[in-house]
Amino acid sequence: xxxxxxxxxxxxxxxxxxxxxxxxxxxxxxxxxxxxxxxxxxxxxxxxxxxxxxxxxxxxxxxxxxxxxxxxxxxxxxxxxxxxxxxxxxxxxxxxxxxxxxxxxxxxxxxxxxxxxxxx
Amino acid sequence: xxxxxxxxxxxxxxxxxxxxxxxxxxxxxxxxxxxxxxxxxxxxxxxxxxxxxxxxxxxxxxxxxxxxxxxxxxxxxxxxxxxxxxxxxxxxxxxxxxxxxxxxxxx
Numbered sequence: 001x002x003x004x005x006x007x008x009x010x011x012x013x014x015x016x017x018x019x020x021x022x023x024x025x026x027x028x029x030x031x032x033x034x035x036x037x038x039x040x041x042x043x044x045x046x047x048x049x050x051x052x053x054x055x056x057x058x059x060x061x062x063x064x065x066x067x068x069x070x071x072x073x074x075x076x077x078x079x080x081x082x083x084x085x086x087x088x089x090x091x092x093x094x095x096x097x098x099x100x101x102x103x104x105x106x107x108x109x110x111x112x113x114x115x116x117x118x119x120x
Numbered sequence: 121x122x123x124x125x126x127x128x129x130x131x132x133x134x135x136x137x138x139x140x141x142x143x144x145x146x147x148x149x150x151x152x153x154x155x156x157x158x159x160x161x162x163x164x165x166x167x168x169x170x171x172x173x174x175x176x177x178x179x180x181x182x183x184x185x186x187x188x189x190x191x192x193x194x195x196x197x198x199x200x201x202x203x204x205x206x207x208x209x210x211x212x213x214x215x216x217x218x219x220x221x222x223x224x225x226x227x
Binding site: 037047060101105113 | 121152154156158162163164165166169170175207209210211214215216217218219220221
């Protein structure tokens, strides 16, 4: 059974960089056929896709966040990470990591989510 | 980007009712449409993939249909545990997008 777990600071100051890591267990992140992705959800609102990475390191990002986002992968640790720079209060949200099946784009396994608050 | 619009935004129905949620894409996406269920405080769970295929472990009362721009999620006989918010998501474009969600209340 694949499991994903987000970790990182729960409080980030405005203008600083939000950093989260997703640790994958129960399967190798280097496995073919899967993307690894980040999604966020402000309180009481819908889901916003942030970006994805393949084990090879190739990435795609939401155009609305592209100038501030970087996703990386560390196959030796079975982890992938999110960095979001120049954060504001609007970036306060629950951040989820998930696995996505390459062939149909289904987000089949999700982490439990990590609340990140941007505040001074 | 492909915009996904769900309707209604919320609905209330009784146990045993047949319930349908619609998702419309701003351009044709073939059958590249997935559905998720999210309960408060929890991560979304996949229900339907490629428009009409039931995800492993999802109850058989859930079904999906549609192609092109118009899609429907149907719950054939609403149960108390189906109280949740439902999201559609397109995977046709390299830039994935979600609908705004439909909140289902079970009376």
